[in-house]
Amino acid sequence: MNSETMLMMLIALPFAGACLAALFPPNARNAETWAAALVTLGAVVLSASLFPAVATGTPVRLNIEWLPTLGLSFSLRMDGFAWLFSMLVTCIGFLVVIYSRYYMSPDDAIPRFYAFFLAFMGAMLGIILSGNLILLVVFWELTSIISFMLIGYWYQKADARDGARMSLTITGVGGLGLLAGVLLIGHIVGSYDLDAVLDSGDLIRSHPLYVPAICLVLLGAFTKSAQFPFHFWLPNAMAAPTPVSAFLHSATMVKAGVFLMARLWPVLGGTYEWFWLTGFAGAASLLLGAYFAIFQRDIKGLLAYSTISHLGLITLLLSLGSPLGAVAAIFHMMNHATFKASLFMAAGIIDHESGTRDMQKLGGLFKLMPYTATLAMVASAAMAGVPLLNGFLSKEMFFAEAIETHADSILDTAAPYVAVIASAFAVTYSIRFIHAVFFGERPADLPREPHEPPFLMRLPIQLLVLACLVIGIIPAITVGSFLHIAVVSVLGADTPAYSLAVWHGLTVPLGMSVIALIGGALLYVLLRHYLAHCEEGPPYFRRLKGQRIFERVLVFVSWRFARLVEATLGTRRMQQQLRLLVAVSLVAAAIPFYNSNFGLGLFELGQIDIPFALLWVIGIACAVGAAHQAKFHRLVALILLGGAGVVTCITFVWLSAPDLAVTQLLVEIVTAVLILLGLRWLPKRWEDTELGRAPISTKLRRGRDLLVAAVAGLGMTLLSYAVMTRPSPDTISGFFLRKAYEEGGGRNVVNVILVDFRGFDTFGEITVLGIVALTVFALFRRFRPAPDTIESPEQQRIQAATDEERSDRITGQTVSDYLLVPSVIMQWLFPVIIVFAAYLFLRGHDLPGGGFAAGVAMSAAFILQYLAAGTVWVEDRLRILPVNWIGLGLLIAGCVGIGSWVFGYPFLTSYSQYIDLPVIGEIPAATAILFDLGVFSLVVGATVLMLIVFAHQSIRRLRAAKISTTTIEEVA
């Protein structure tokens, strides 16, 4: 297996494992753990076996084109730094998986836990291994989303939901910032490829967009790494199950921010702006995090603030711009992950065994769980920076850097003091953790009786603590070479000389360490009694809660501000919305008119086509009449609308568009029938006030509307006239005309375009048509007629009354014989129209006609039956099943499309030939005809379905009327 394949597998394995894990039954805890452990172990082995390839000094690369036109490729790249990180992520992931087996309760949804856990690991590896910045952002967002799922794992708890939402909001905003920053970098460099970006440091730093770019990138990094002032989501994320905290909030997710800063440090770092931004955030997080950590009651809260503080240390180291600082930062990332993961797991054991994480309630656990206590003590010592442990080494490097002068400023001068104070605080909270939990009085009222956890639950901590010790004592031999390739891959030729050793002689940093250790211990002695009884939160800052501010901001932005905007700018009134829409389109259309010197073109009063002009006099009269009559005379307006439609239709015939004319005419009929069916349900309205008596405000409003309408109409006239009087540019139409017969096998070019050249569009369109029909159907199931329309129409009532008065007639006879002769004719027309539809369909490919027109014609045949004989009569005799027609149509069209795959052609490629049938003669037999058959079937189904549901309401009315009369009788 070559290294590229291994790289791909390293990314793919956790995601595949996640899919697999999701499929396990809920109670298969052991099987699930085995699977997850194998997957993570596989990832460990894969990363480890990539070491020889990475150690050569050239990164391992894998490039798969994704969207090459946008400069986006799925490219993976593993250099020494990425290798070190992927080892860290996979190893700790493996250990946490084993630990989770014992931590998670059998009642928890285990498949969901492991599925998200493994997916998170995959996303994190994605960030580490991305060789393209956009891809990196994609994985970055993925970690935010999956961490939301993991923090909110116990979604029945309110604090888990809140913590999850807060972390997603903050890291999500940061992710957007990062995306913008990456786009800026891509704009500056001209490529999103990581290697190209790493080569253009000078270009980026001297670019005017440099400052916005680093602000945005750092926004992403700070939010992810919980740096001040975005730190407060991390303590709230402690509502997550402890294995999640051990993995996400020690080793991986929060490290993504500092990883990115270190990754881009050679390109973005070393400037004054970078120094101030990262230096301030880092120093503030370092100091405040450590200070806050002292005063936490919850063990995990203490560890969370400690993480903020340690990440602040790394950020501060990266702010300095010195290569030695970068070395220390990378080293501390590793060390912090090792001891913090083990501490989180120890906290989980304490919680699991005793039932609480409150340090004021705990105490004296040393006697009950000596092994765990010892392990926790060693790990805390590493956190405090005690010599012979790994935390000491990187802290020593930090002190050495802090006393150097890098950029002459207050921040730089203050650095050594900040460093010593923060380290002293770290000592204090480490001692507090150990002392409060393991020593002192053993409380009597613990929720559970604590004892040592199972061996395998302790094993991950043992291994990590062992790593802390070994690295702390013999750093150069154990991690020296690995750290070196990581450092070289980040710093390249600038790699400074550094030494990994416990003893450097009596130096200033050693002195600072000693001061911090003693100072921290003294501080704990002073604060001990206060801490045993104090309330939650640090003094002086207790009231200043980032969380509270965050919530206030959220409430303001998402509620008050939104309400304000809605109240001032919004309207619930449809008329105003539509008016605004028209106004905006008018302005948008007027701008190009104005900008490109609109001229009407050649205005020649040539030969006037008098019949055509007369036709349009009628058309215009119809349109204006419909507009005028639509309020009080709906039927008149509908007839006039039909008149305008017919004029449109004749225009199509006149101007060489027979297909359009046929379709328009048929659609016109069906639309008119539909609206006629609907008219019955609208309220009666009489013209009561004359226009002259309307109030002045109404007149003004109408005047304004008329003006808008007139301007819109004038604009359309000018625009279409201007287009029509200019010569046509060269379009693709020539191609269609030339190839229609040759390649599409049809003479009617419009039809060939629809079913062949642009068949895929038509496929989409008929799908839409089917969906609309189903929507109409579904909406009508909810239809309840208004009370005043339930009664039968006036005319029917008069007719029924006549029947009752006359003894020789049965009630209802006049109504049933209504329009008898037309009814009979309409019934006889049924087969005629079907034949007509078939004719339209068959000639469609060569002559005007086709599936659309035939489908509408066919549906007219059905609706005529409804009109002629009534719904009940038709449905007693005819089962139409329009939904099946729709389904069949889509199926035929889809199968014809897929059929071309069988012959190795793209979707919907057509094949055409003429075949000679007996009697009928030579007919075209293109596969496009089959496709057209699908179109036909679907159009029939959709149109008939819509017509039928409208027609059906007449039955519903009877039912509704019956119900209302029975209720009236009951009341009486």
Place this chain on the structure above:
Amino acid sequence: MIELTLALGIGFLVGSGIWLLQRPRTYQVIVGLSLISYGVNLFIFSMSRPRSNMAPVVTSGTVDPAAYADPLPQSLVLTAIVIGFATTALFLVVLLVSRGLTGSDHVDGREPN
């Protein structure tokens, strides 16, 4: 002069439609939308610089594109007619259901104060 006639026709169709679009009753709006769709269909169709007696139904052999009307706007309009019908039907249902539920045929679902 066909161009001017057609352009005027389009203008009046769209203008009448826009007037109706701003009216308060749902039925006025549906008539308005139908008028606008005639106007817009004709407008798209007018992009082919229409002439009489040039229907795009070709004969066999070599085809001279200049001898036929532009088929592309026609196929666009053909689909637009069918989809326009579907949306009219959809709007009609919404109109009727809204009238049934709210008891009012005002576009806002309630009578203005």
